[in-house]
Amino acid sequence: MSNRTPEVIAAEIRTIDQQARQAALQGAIEIGKRLTEAKELVTHGEWGDWLKSNVNYSQSTANNFMRVADQYASSTSQAIANLSYSQAVALLSVPSEDREQFAEDNNASEMSSRELQEAIKARKELEQQLQAEQQRQTEQKAEYDAWAADQAQVQKELEERYQLSSELKEQAEKQVADLQAELDKAKEGGDDKAVAKLRTDLRKADKARQTEEKKAAELQQQLDNFKAAAEKAATEMLQRREKELAEQAKQREQQLADEAAKRAADLQAELDKVRQQLERSNNEPFLRGKMFMQQLVTNGDGVVKAIAEVSDKAEQDKLTHAAVTVIKKLLDRLQPPEPEKAK
Numbered sequence: 208m209s210n211r212t213p214e215v216i217a218a219e220i221r222t223i224d225q226q227a228r229q230a231a232l233q234g235a236i237e238i239g240k241r242l243t244e245a246k247e248l249v250t251h252g253e254w255g256d257w258l259k260s261n262v263n264y265s266q267s268t269a270n271n272f273m274r275v276a277d278q279y280a281s282s283t284s285q286a287i288a289n290l291s292y293s294q295a296v297a298l299l300s301v302p303s304e305d306r307e308q309f310a311e312d313n314n315a316s317e318m319s320s321r322e323l324q325e326a327i328k329a330r331k332e333l334e335q336q337l338q339a340e341q342q343r344q345t346e347q348k349a350e351y352d353a354w355a356a357d358q359a360q361v362q363k364e365l366e367e368r369y370q371l372s373s374e375l376k377e378q379a380e381k382q383v384a385d386l387q388a389e390l391d392k393a394k395e396g397g398d399d400k401a402v403a404k405l406r407t408d409l410r411k412a413d414k415a416r417q418t419e420e421k422k423a424a425e426l427q428q429q430l431d432n433f434k435a436a437a438e439k440a441a442t443e444m445l446q447r448r449e450k451e452l453a454e455q456a457k458q459r460e461q462q463l464a465d466e467a468a469k470r471a472a473d474l475q476a477e478l479d480k481v482r483q484q485l486e487r488s489n490n491e492p493f494l495r496g497k498m499f500m501q502q503l504v505t506n507g508d509g510v511v512k513a514i515a516e517v518s519d520k521a522e523q524d525k526l527t528h529a530a531v532t533v534i535k536k537l538l539d540r541l542q543p544p545e546p547e548k549a550k
Contacts, residue, residue, distance in 0.1 A: 225289060225316075228289060228290065228291045228316065229288055229289065231291060231292045232275075232279070232288070232290055232291065232292055232295055235272055235275050235276075235292045235295070236275055236276045236279055236280050237276075238272045238276075239272035239273045239274070239275050239276025239277070239280075240276045240280065242262075242264075242269050242272050242273050242276075243273045243276060243277070245257070246273070254266070261515065262512070262515060263515070271296050271299075274296075274299055275292070275295050275296060275299070278299060278303060278306075279295060282307070284307045284310070284311075286307060286310040286311040286315065286316065287306070287307060287310055289316035290310065290315060290316050291316070293320055294315055294316065294318070294320070294323055297320065297323050297324060297327060298310060298315065298323070298327070300327055300331075301327060301330070309326075309330065313326050322473060329466070340455070347448070351444065354440075358437050361433065362430070362433060362434070362437070365426065365429055365430045365433060366430060368426055369423065369426040369427060369430055372419060372422045372423040372426050373423050375419045375422075375423075376416065376419035376420050376422075376423045378419075379412060379415045379416035379418075379419045379420075380416055382412045382415075382416070383409065383412045383413050383416050386405055386408050386409040386412050387409060389405050390402060390405040390406060390409055393405055510530055511530075514526045514527055514530065
């Protein structure tokens with residue numbers, strides 16, 4: 208009786224699976240290199256016909272092979288090397304400078320095609336959100352800068368008017384003081400005529416002083432009110448922005464929580480799947496059959512491509528006939544027995 212455990216068998220399966228992935232990706236890279244080489248040699252406008260008649264590829268399939276070769280041939284990343292061909296094609300939509308890090312961060316080689324597509328979609332959506340937010344911040348900054356420039360201009364004009372009014376008030380105060388000194392001197396000299404004139408001039412000067420003093424006080428009040436209003440407006444802008452950021456953070460937190468819950472559900476589903484596989488792994492004939500089936504698919508694809516590359520038509524037909532014969536024999540052996548007819 209075999210002493211091999213389900214865990215040992217599962218480890219062997221994982222190793223073989225990884226080797227098959229690497230071989231498939233490397234094969235795709237080599238095919239892509241040769242397609243690129245062939246495209247340079249095929250007459251312009253005949254590429255699609257050449258693909259169909261020589262390798263039976265659509266142009267989209269050929270393009271995928273060539274892009275895989277172009278993007279992955281020089282990669283030394285183990286995270287990239289572990290990818291399957293379909294995973295490698297899916298990751299072509301991720302910018303080359305971010306691809307390796309994305310594959311490592313998301314353990315892409317262990318993801319199903321659906322999971323990988325969802326991860327790539329989520330990344331694109333996040334990038335779009337970030338770009339939209341950056342654009343919004345740029346627009347808000349431009350709006351604030353324009354508002355601040357207007358505020359600064361208005362404040363500058365008010366300050367200039369206040370400064371001028373203050374200077375006029377000081378001049379009026381000086382004039383009043385000078386006239387008062389002259390009036391006192393005229394009184395001491397007993398010049399009644401001069402005293403009368405100076406008193407009239409002093410009243411006018413004092414009235415002008417009071418007017419300038421009132422203007423200066425009003426401008427000072429306007430300036431104080433303007434500064435207070437500007438400070439209040441700036442504070443309100445800041446508070447609105449902080450509220451927006453808090454709401455965005457809350458939404459992002461909820462989004463991350465939802466994604467985590469989904470990943471947990473997906474992981475549980477994967478664990479259930481693995482558990483089922485392990486339960487079946489006790490059946491060694493089933494495992495051998497599955498492994499041989501995978502080899503049959505891989506080798507069968509290799510046979511088809513190899514026959515297509517045979518240049519001699521007679522030899523190609525001979526190999527094709529032999530392959531068809533083998534397949535028919537295999538099909539005959541796999542046919543389920545017909546149910547016995549009721550007597």
